[in-house]
Amino acid sequence: MIRTNWTRAEVEAIFNQPFLDLVYQAATVHRQYHDPNEVQISTLLSIKTGGCPEDCSYCSQAARYHTNVKVHKLLPYNEVIEAALRAKENGSSRFCMGAAWREVRDNSDFDKVIDMVKGVNSLGMEVCCTLGMLSEQQAERLKEAGLYAYNHNIDTSEEYYEDVISTRTYDERLETLGNVRKAKISVCSGGIIGMGESVDDRIGMLLTLANLPEHPESVPVNNLVPVEGTPFENQKTATVWELVRVIATARIMMPHSAVRLSAGRLELNFEGQAFCFMAGANSIFSGDVLLTTPNPDANSDAELFQILSIKPKEAFKDAKKQGIEFNQIPSAQGLEHTH
Numbered sequence: 001m002i003r004t005n006w007t008r009a010e011v012e013a014i015f016n017q018p019f020l021d022l023v024y025q026a027a028t029v030h031r032q033y034h035d036p037n038e039v040q041i042s043t044l045l046s047i048k049t050g051g052c053p054e055d056c057s058y059c060s061q062a063a064r065y066h067t068n069v070k071v072h073k074l075l076p077y078n079e080v081i082e083a084a085l086r087a088k089e090n091g092s093s094r095f096c097m098g099a100a101w102r103e104v105r106d107n108s109d110f111d112k113v114i115d116m117v118k119g120v121n122s123l124g125m126e127v128c129c130t131l132g133m134l135s136e137q138q139a140e141r142l143k144e145a146g147l148y149a150y151n152h153n154i155d156t157s158e159e160y161y162e163d164v165i166s167t168r169t170y171d172e173r174l175e176t177l178g179n180v181r182k183a184k185i186s187v188c189s190g191g192i193i194g195m196g197e198s199v200d201d202r203i204g205m206l207l208t209l210a211n212l213p214e215h216p217e218s219v220p221v222n223n224l225v226p227v228e229g230t231p232f233e234n235q236k237t238a239t240v241w242e243l244v245r246v247i248a249t250a251r252i253m254m255p256h257s258a259v260r261l262s263a264g265r266l267e268l269n270f271e272g273q274a275f276c277f278m279a280g281a282n283s284i285f286s287g288d289v290l291l292t293t294p295n296p297d298a299n300s301d302a303e304l305f306q307i308l309s310i311k312p313k314e315a316f317k318d319a320k321k322q323g324i325e326f327n328q329i330p331s332a333q334g335l336e337h338t339h
Helices: 008-015 019-033 077-089 108-121 136-145 170-182 199-210 240-253 270-278 298-308 317-322 332-338
Strands: 038-048 094-099 126-130 149-151 186-188 191-193 218-223 258-261 281-286
Touching (some): 008 019, 019 270, 038 077, 038 108, 077 108, 094 108, 108 126, 136 170, 170 186, 186 218, 191 240, 199 240, 270 281, 281 298
Parallel strands (some): 038 094, 038 281, 094 126, 218 258, 258 281
């Protein structure tokens, strides 16, 4: 049953139940709505790195922090398309482009991103972008170009948010999600754990996501990767058990959504990742870098999939199943031309 009216008491009861009971309940829900032996492989590319005016305490790309990130302007079109082709050859069915902007501006850089969206879409991949805050008109332009999904995380609970970020409000994040939804683009929104937040904050974050008018089609769950030079550089991150609790609760509350096991996966062994999949995670990011932080390489993921008999999920499968609008995948002839 799909609900958007959860109470805090209900979520606390789910979240705080004995660990194995929680995982069993989540695994049962997962099997009702998803193929438990299928996980989507996604690739995330930083198309514009560093120099961001925001002060997100976890982020290596904030201009005000002294990190080892090499700043670079928007990548050329051909470089992005080549990266998308490599990702597709390595089994990715979703390609996400991230730019370290506070918000999208209507300028030549946005025009270039529109072209990149069209190009990646022509490869038959789900195209995702994360570009900061977005107006309704900008969301419409991205939709027309063939954008399938837009990522804009809420990061944490509304109560803890100001301990993490001061340059953008929680309501502004929710407003961008609303603009994405109005444009009929698939919504990708989740958060980060291990930033010093309480269990109540984790529950609050899940409540916000699950009580949106419609559940996000994708819910990334990130474990903080502490970056030297940021305010959270010495933060003690969440354990695998805490991560699984969040994933399992998200799966129970938002049964249709893809729950994405995102940043921090390098700290997990195969057993830990298997527990995450059992609890309802059904997407990972592939490639040895996730924007600017380290990530397991494709060979490691291939070995994990082989051990667990997991197969990669094809592009647009959820859209077909749920009746989500998306620009039609090009014909095989079109794909040959693109190659």
